[in-house]
Amino acid sequence: KEKHKILHRLLQNSTSPVDL
Amino acid sequence: SMPSGKEADKGSSNVIVSHLLVAEPEKLFAMPDPLQPDATLRTLTTLCDLADRELVVIIGWAKHIPGFLSLSLADQMSVLQSVWLEVLVLGVAFRSLGCEDEVVFAEDFVLDEELSRVAGLGELSAAVGQLARRYRALQLDREEFVMLKAIALTNSDSVYIEDTEAVQKLRDLLHQALLELESQRRPEDPRRAGRLLLTLPLLRQTAGRALATFYGIKTRGGVPMHKLFLEMLEAMM
Secondary structure, three states: HHHHHHHHHHHHOOOOOOOO | OOOHHHHHHHHHHHHEEEEEEHOOOOOOOOOOOOOOHHHHHHHHHHHHHHHHHHHHHHHHHHHHOHHHHOOHHHHHHHHHHHHHEEEEEEHHHHHOOOOOOOEEEEEEEEEEHHHHHHHHOOOHHHHHHHHHHHHHOOOOOHHHHHHHHHHHHHHHOOOOOOHHHHHHHHHHHHHHHHHHHHHHOOOOOHHHHHHHHOOHHHHHHHHHHHHHHHHHHHOOOOOOOOOHHHHHHHOOO
């Protein structure tokens, strides 16, 4: 998982999508 | 207004398609650096930079796909790591529908056969061109494109997925929405949905060609690549 830090961070950030 | 009776049956798939249409990201521009004198380096740098920004957009887009966020974080990662190039390539093929012999990576970054060949992208462009021809022959429209892209996301065969049943459920939901969409819009063509799904093997093959191309660029070096792009390339090797 350490190897995929950026993807992990991007998915974790604002886990809830913006309201459509 | 609320649909009633028979109209109500048409509701669920239309809700998904409308949702996917709204979730469709804004188009990106490649903005090639006019000050880069080396045409090949300019082309490859532009392509890798564009692909990196597309990746960020694809990750954001995936969060809008119904049910995707209900997967564990680990499974979200495994799915994206295995299919991001398919999603990216499908977008390029769709943008290229109107151009017979060119690949439209972005509105301001269109490669013809010669430009592609010179930059060492001949095989990739030919492969994307073949995929675009298939969709052109099918006259793929925007609704079908967004459905197919969402289905491609959930069609991951990553061996790292822990809850494969949950991913299968998402795939079934979107598959059903595609079947309903086509049965409403083209009742005279019962094979339409199947025809669209039968393009998925060529999509995966084309994404494989893209992976080989990008990995070759990375191995040869000399072209700047962003960290996320490298990370996602590594995840596929």
